[in-house]
Structure formats: C-alpha cells, structure tokens
Amino acid sequence: MYKIAVLGTGYVGLTAGVGLASFGSKVLCLDIDKEKIEKLKKGISPIYEADMEELLNKNIDEKRIEFSTDISEGVKWADIIFLAVGTPPKEDGSADLSYIEEAAKEIGKNLNGYKVVVTKSTVPVGTNKKLKKIIMDNDPDNHEFDIVSNPEFLREGSAIHDFFHPDRVVIGTESGRPIEAIKKIYRPLYLNETPFVFTDLETAETIKYASNCFLAMKITFINELARFCDASGANVQTIAKALGMDGRISPKFLHPGPGYGGSCFPKDTKALAYTARKFDTPLKLIETTVKSNEEQKHYAAKKILKMLGNAKNKRVGLLGLSFKPETDDMRDSSAIVIIEDLLRAGVEEIKAFDPQAMENAKKIFKDKITYCTDEYEVAKDVDILALVTEWNQFRNLDLQKIKSLMKGNAFCDLRNIYKPDEVKEAGFIYEGVGIR
Ligand SMILES: NC(=O)c1ccc[n+]([C@@H]2O[C@H](COP(=O)([O-])OP(=O)(O)OC[C@H]3O[C@@H](n4cnc5c(N)ncnc54)[C@H](O)[C@@H]3O)[C@@H](O)[C@H]2O)c1
Structure with missing residues (x-):
C-alpha cells in the first residue's frame, strides 16, 4: 500500500x-x-x-x-x-x-x-x-x-x-x-x-489547458450566437439543439448564459493566451474568447437594465450567485460583474438568494446587497427577477406566486431554463439569452 x-x-x-x-x-x-x-x-x-x-x-x-x-x-x-x-x-x-x-x-x-x-x-x-x-x-x-x-x-x-x-x-x-x-x-x-x-511532461501540461480552452471557446461561440439571435430574432435554443444533433459538434457546452466563470475557465484561458504570447505564437481564438466572455457578463447586466427601463428606485431580484449549480464557489462568477454593473447603474436594491453560496457571497458583497432565505423572499417587491444560476430548485418556480409577490412583471432568464410562453402566460415580460 x-x-x-x-x-x-x-x-x-x-x-x-x-x-x-x-x-x-x-x-x-x-x-x-x-x-x-x-x-x-x-x-x-x-x-x-x-x-x-x-x-x-x-x-x-x-x-x-x-x-x-x-x-x-x-x-x-x-x-x-x-x-x-x-x-x-x-x-x-x-x-x-x-x-x-x-x-x-x-x-x-x-x-x-x-x-x-x-x-x-x-x-x-x-x-x-x-x-x-x-x-x-x-x-x-x-x-x-x-x-x-x-x-x-x-x-x-x-x-x-x-x-x-x-x-x-x-x-x-x-x-x-x-x-x-x-x-x-x-x-x-x-x-x-x-x-x-x-505522454511527456510538456504535452500533459498542455492537454489540460487545451481542454479547458476548447470548452470555454464552445460556450463563447454559443453566447455570441445568442447575442446575434437577440438582435436578429432567431431562436438560439433551436439553433443549439440542431447544432448539437451533429455528431461532430455534440450538444454539450452549447447552452447560452451570462458568460462562464469559476476557478478554471477564466484563469486557464488567460494563462494559455499569456504563455502562447511568450512563445511568440499568439492564440487568437483564445484571446478573443477571453474578451468576448467578459463582454457577455456585462451584456447580461445590460439586458436586466434594459428590461427595467430606468434603474432609479428599482429593485432587482437575483436567483443564484455561484458560478454554476451544485457548488458554493463564487470565484469569477458572472453574478459578481452583474451585481457591480447594476449597483453602478444606480438600482435601489439588489435582493439575492443562492442555495449554497450565501456565505461566500457575504464575503464579497458585504452590505451592498440584501441576502434572502429563499427564492420567494427574493421576489417580494422586486421590479425584475433574474435567474443567474440554474440550480434545480429554480427550475420549477411557482410563477403565479412569484408574480403576486413582485412589484413588477419582468422575468430575465439568463440560463434559458424556462419556456418563454409558459412565463408569458403567467403574466410576465420574458427575456432569455438569444430567445424571447
Ligand atoms: N477547482 C477545480 O474545479 C479544478 C479543476 C481542475 C484543476 N484545478 C486546478 O487545481 C489546482 C487547485 O485548485 P483548487 O480549486 O483545488 O484550489 P483551492 O484554492 O480550493 O485549494 C488550494 C489549497 O492549497 C493550499 N495551499 C497553498 N499553498 C500551500 C502550500 N505551500 N502547502 C500546502 N497547501 C497549500 C491552500 O490553503 C488551499 O487550501 C489549481 O491549479 C486549479 O487550476 C482546479
């Protein structure tokens, strides 16, 4: 042993x-x-x-x-x-x-x-x-x-x-x-x-970066396409589904959202881009991925602000703060950029709940946001509800209850987990990422 x-x-x-x-x-x-x-x-x-x-x-x-x-x-x-x-x-x-x-x-x-x-x-x-x-x-x-x-x-x-x-x-x-x-x-x-x-040491080291960078690039591809769909009226969900049916592409990592976060993709894309520049062989796809992903996080915040119309005196409810479900990790979470942008735009209050990341969130945001105990407390009196992280418990919200608790009727689904018609039928104005 x-x-x-x-x-x-x-x-x-x-x-x-x-x-x-x-x-x-x-x-x-x-x-x-x-x-x-x-x-x-x-x-x-x-x-x-x-x-x-x-x-x-x-x-x-x-x-x-x-x-x-x-x-x-x-x-x-x-x-x-x-x-x-x-x-x-x-x-x-x-x-x-x-x-x-x-x-x-x-x-x-x-x-x-x-x-x-x-x-x-x-x-x-x-x-x-x-x-x-x-x-x-x-x-x-x-x-x-x-x-x-x-x-x-x-x-x-x-x-x-x-x-x-x-x-x-x-x-x-x-x-x-x-x-x-x-x-x-x-x-x-x-x-x-x-x-x-x-294999040898150098190849093994590079396999890790190549894997993460490829996945980050794939997410970024569908995120850019989602922005294009927002502008052109095409439906990114249907496009992703059809793309994924192609065995050469696969359906994985084709889910549009508010940009990738976490402790790995952001740092590994930047580190590979840095190393490649040092070797005088810039990896342009990776460099663009890094920039585009930052833009996507701001784009998500802009989407919320656009739906609000005017930030003054408005309350925003956020569901999910961790960079992805089933973790309490908030490192480089898109929620951080979204919250900073919303605060900068002057919203009155940000109410938030995450099933596991509240402790970590408190360390980051301190008293800048209001911490809630569940999704329904978040909904109370807010003008817009934005779904930031697709935790399972947010997949089946009681939309009627949410609607009756909210002051406004805007629902921003940054993970595209709801069917737009279902949300609209409950009396909301709906926007996803690349779908309406
Ligand atoms: N988190 C992931 O999903 C993931 C996945 C694959 C690879 N990685 C890589 O694995 C590595 C670790 O990532 P992590 O997320 O586990 O990090 P982490 O921050 O969760 O843990 C690192 C730990 O190392 C400890 N530490 C620092 N210096 C030390 C020392 N000299 N001796 C002993 N302990 C020390 C820290 O106190 C900390 O507890 C990183 O290189 C990361 O890129 C992470």
Whole structure:
C-alpha cells in the first residue's frame, strides 16, 4: 500500500485525497490553512460537494485518510506526493506559481528517499521541469525522485463522481520509472478500462489547458450566437439543439448564459493566451474568447437594465450567485460583474438568494446587497427577477406566486431554463439569452 501526501487540500486536493483513499492508499492531506485542517479532522468538508462529506467520514473511520498542517513531516512520511495547491491568475493573466514553487521547496528540503512527485495543479508548459529543479536545488543530499504531470479534469459540483468516472487520465513523465506506482494507485480505474494517456511532461501540461480552452471557446461561440439571435430574432435554443444533433459538434457546452466563470475557465484561458504570447505564437481564438466572455457578463447586466427601463428606485431580484449549480464557489462568477454593473447603474436594491453560496457571497458583497432565505423572499417587491444560476430548485418556480409577490412583471432568464410562453402566460415580460 502506498503512502500518499497531498499538498493543498482545496477542491482538487480534497477530492483526490478522498478518492485515492477510497482506492486503498493511505492518504495524508496537508494544507497551510489551519482552520481548514481542523474542520477536516472533525469530518467536516470545507467545501460543498455532493457525496464529499459521506466519503470523507467513511475514509476517516476506516483510517485511510488523515489531515495535518505539518508539511515537512508529511513529505518525509510519504512515498508519493501530490501537488494540488492553487495556481491563481496574476494581473497580467499569467498563472501565479508562487504557491506551487513554495510547496516544491518544502518537498526538496524534506526528501529522505526516492519519492514520486505528482502535479495535479494546472500549470503552464515547462512548469514541471522548473519544479524539478526547485526540488533538486533544495535537497543537499541529492535524493532520487521522479516528477509526474497528472492534470485534473474534475468539474466542481460533481467532483467526486468525476474522480471515480474520468473520461481519461493523463500521465506525463520523463521516464518509465514512476508509471508502475501511478498505475497501482489508480488501479480500480485502470481495471475499469478508463483510458490512460501516457505522454511527456510538456504535452500533459498542455492537454489540460487545451481542454479547458476548447470548452470555454464552445460556450463563447454559443453566447455570441445568442447575442446575434437577440438582435436578429432567431431562436438560439433551436439553433443549439440542431447544432448539437451533429455528431461532430455534440450538444454539450452549447447552452447560452451570462458568460462562464469559476476557478478554471477564466484563469486557464488567460494563462494559455499569456504563455502562447511568450512563445511568440499568439492564440487568437483564445484571446478573443477571453474578451468576448467578459463582454457577455456585462451584456447580461445590460439586458436586466434594459428590461427595467430606468434603474432609479428599482429593485432587482437575483436567483443564484455561484458560478454554476451544485457548488458554493463564487470565484469569477458572472453574478459578481452583474451585481457591480447594476449597483453602478444606480438600482435601489439588489435582493439575492443562492442555495449554497450565501456565505461566500457575504464575503464579497458585504452590505451592498440584501441576502434572502429563499427564492420567494427574493421576489417580494422586486421590479425584475433574474435567474443567474440554474440550480434545480429554480427550475420549477411557482410563477403565479412569484408574480403576486413582485412589484413588477419582468422575468430575465439568463440560463434559458424556462419556456418563454409558459412565463408569458403567467403574466410576465420574458427575456432569455438569444430567445424571447
Ligand atoms: N477547482 C477545480 O474545479 C479544478 C479543476 C481542475 C484543476 N484545478 C486546478 O487545481 C489546482 C487547485 O485548485 P483548487 O480549486 O483545488 O484550489 P483551492 O484554492 O480550493 O485549494 C488550494 C489549497 O492549497 C493550499 N495551499 C497553498 N499553498 C500551500 C502550500 N505551500 N502547502 C500546502 N497547501 C497549500 C491552500 O490553503 C488551499 O487550501 C489549481 O491549479 C486549479 O487550476 C482546479
């Protein structure tokens, strides 16, 4: 049985830790955030993810997972060290590698025998080789180790499911030596015939960015088309449906909305565009995707303001604040830009509710908006109701009740989850994104 230390116990590190423990390894999740580690020791997940807490407690009870802030002891104890710390965006769009470089230093200082270092964090091409050098420079005794790039493709909101059912596992190495250990820790997936892609470090690093950028570009394509439909009168829903019927295109990621957000697409598109410029091979499609997605967030706010007519003395109700359903993550959520634009335009009040993201929202907006306890409290006395995140509980609203609670009758469906006629029949003025 391998002893695995995971450095960085966020969305990715915690999911990997819990997943690898479920596969039978002994796991020690490490983090510099004491509060997070204290919660985890008590079996409380610091993030909202389906099935996370249950699986976490099962592995704690069965003594396969532990939590600590003692990075040096953790590194010494482990055979395999996963790097899952954040790589957030810097002002210029490049990935901030300071956390991962710091973690690599700690690994170097504490090497005490052969170990495999596996990078799960999303890092630009060439980073794993840099990390290898940092580890070597910090290890005066020149212990042997191998570095592996194993990018993560999980989706927040279904992280646990995705860990156990990945479309593929990408493994980048410099030599064959660490592959045996990787195959063993992922044995259940290997036996399950999950496709494994074995390649070099640079290719593995780039596969991750290529995947996210392609998906971001696909969303942006349909969002631009939705704007065109708003202007021309065509129906983007029908267009997306027909497009998706083409097997070469597929229906996934063809849902118009207020722009993509979250901790990955925005930063990974910017980081790949930045890296490509450094290599003097600008990726123009990606650069345009970044710009167009920003525009889409403002476009969503403009749509709400246009429906309101005049912002003065108007109250806006927002349903959903997280960047997508089934997560409490608000990083780069479109709701942030929408709220800022609405406040700048001078609306009287913004009332909002999200099933999971209220705590995070309070940290961002403080007393600038009114926090409600459910969708019907949001509707009370507002001039317009805008659906920002498509949580399941917003899919079947009692429209008559909403209408009777509201002051106005405008319904802005930024996720196109309602049939326009159904909403209009309930007495609303309806606008979706690319449909009316
Ligand atoms: N969140 C996702 O959906 C997702 C999906 C795929 C890949 N990724 C990538 O995975 C990486 C991690 O993302 P995340 O969303 O889990 O981040 P996160 O912010 O949720 O977690 C990162 C954790 O690392 C900890 N940390 C920072 N420096 C540390 C150090 N020196 N030692 C130990 N811990 C340290 C932080 O305290 C934090 O708890 C990023 O590169 C991200 O791009 C994220």
